[in-house]
Amino acid sequence: MGSKRPARREFLKSGAAFAGGLTLGAAAPASAQQAPDSHHAPPSWPMIKGDKDSNMVAYGDRSKYVTSVRIAHPVGGRPSPDQFGLTFHVATPLQDSVGVITPSSLHYVATTRGAFMPDIDPKEHRLMIHGLVDRPLTFTMEDLKRLPSVTRLHFIECAGNRSSRAAKNVQQTHGMVSCAEWTGVFLSTLLKECGVKGSAKWFVAEGAEEVKGASSMPIAKAMDDCIVAYGMNGEPVRPQNGFPLRLMVPGFEGIFHTKWLRRIKIVDQYYVNYNDFGHLDQDAKVAALDYQIGPKSVITFPSGEQRLPGKGFYEISGLAWSGGGAIKLVEVSTDGGKKWNKAEFKGTPQRMAFTRFGYQWNWDGNETEILSRCTDELGQAQPTRTQIAKYWNQPYDQTFRVPGLDNSIQPWRIASDGSVTNGFA
């Protein structure tokens, strides 16, 4: 199709867009402070051509105008890939997220010591379950797909997801958390096939990557809601997230969600694997707070490094999640925490999944601070860092570090010019 000869379809589309523009204009008259739009008529866009650089047929690409990408985490920390070519920690661009699903390409990635991504042929992949069972069993991918399936939304969060003064935007403060739709088989279904012995107390899950990462988890969790997942967001789990099989341990810290899952051993005691060693602590309270994730929320718009073009209406938008279950309440403050207002849920909160919230706000153009906080179905409430320091009888200053996983409230400061910065900075 020659570019000089506009297609009829393109003409029709332009017409529709033009009509849409007129409707919008009539419903919401432009305020006096807004400059007139430079487009008097909608432009005629070039066509995206399918070639080897832009995949528009076999596996669709996003628009070239959408450039949101993951970044290494934390700021100034170990790069990914590092000097060995290992992927370590990469954070998802929450500032650009809408809804509750993180696209698989943008899902955060963390590995224990840094890892190469194993290139596993699913036809050759096996999951073996053994140990304190009546019948050890080995499952192929085909076997697993014959069994009754389960599909659930679940977030995964890395223990290192901690806001700091150095972090400038929400990707840096909170980007080590993501939420996807996971499909697979309940681990309890597989364990019932094997017949778990009464002496079973723990299970060890192990991956097929080069370090064969393994973690110990309570058997009660296995029987409750763990999923042996082969699907993620409507397609097979991505290699960086454990293709072809990943263990989902809803609400537990990210490290437990064993990727490239190849073996589960049922045991009668805590096995103190290398990954478990990393969780050891002196204080039983801290150890507990480094296990199941607490209630947490963050405003993604407006957030650090964004800029409000002027006073007026904005819908504040953000995400809330908890390892304790479903989110029951999200509140937003637009005056630095003096008054808290109930936010609106966008959809029904799911257990151990992102809940998108919104709060309608008219900004008066004055400097302020905005915050969000949430409460989950167990009544656990998201605290400020000052509240956490008080609980631990420690002074709250710049050196204070939240014990366990940090689920504290994130403040965003809005200057009178509309620029948004990290309230901890």
Add this chain to the structure above:
Amino acid sequence: MASHRILSFAFVLLMGTSALAQGPAYGIGRAPTAEEIKALDISIGPTGEELPPGKGNAKEGAQLYRTKGCAACHGAQAIGGTAPDLKSKDPKNPDLWARGRILPLRAPFATTVWDYINRGMPLNREGTLTPDEVYSLTAYLLFINDVIPEDQALDQQSLPKVKMPIGDNYASLPDWQPRTRRLKGYPY
């Protein structure tokens, strides 16, 4: 609430009396042979019951530490390399927890050290060390952290008996149950 009770009841049944009585519901999956299980089962628990035969000591381990490439990433003195330190920078600190997160020092069981060297080391050649080499490297790392003397041999029997400095001075995890707060009495 009712469904919660039913769930708990079902859970008790499953975990308690009826576990042995249960048969497979779907008949899917293949029974692995004992040899297959043995070949894949690299988990070494605190009792060391899965440890393979073999033996080693710190002198042999010191040589292997250089020849197997450990020193290249962890440093010639096991400190200050690009990979994690394997020796404390502050070894005399009376507070063991202040000596750093050093695997062969803070691990509550020597089996954890053996297990991780065996499964995850060395970089790019993981799983290639022989049991004797893993016993020797474990002995070397325990020796440089003053956990065992240089001449102590480690094998299937002696390795699980090594008294690690941390003893039982570490917190156990909460007894996790579904729908419970992450920490009792913690409001957040």
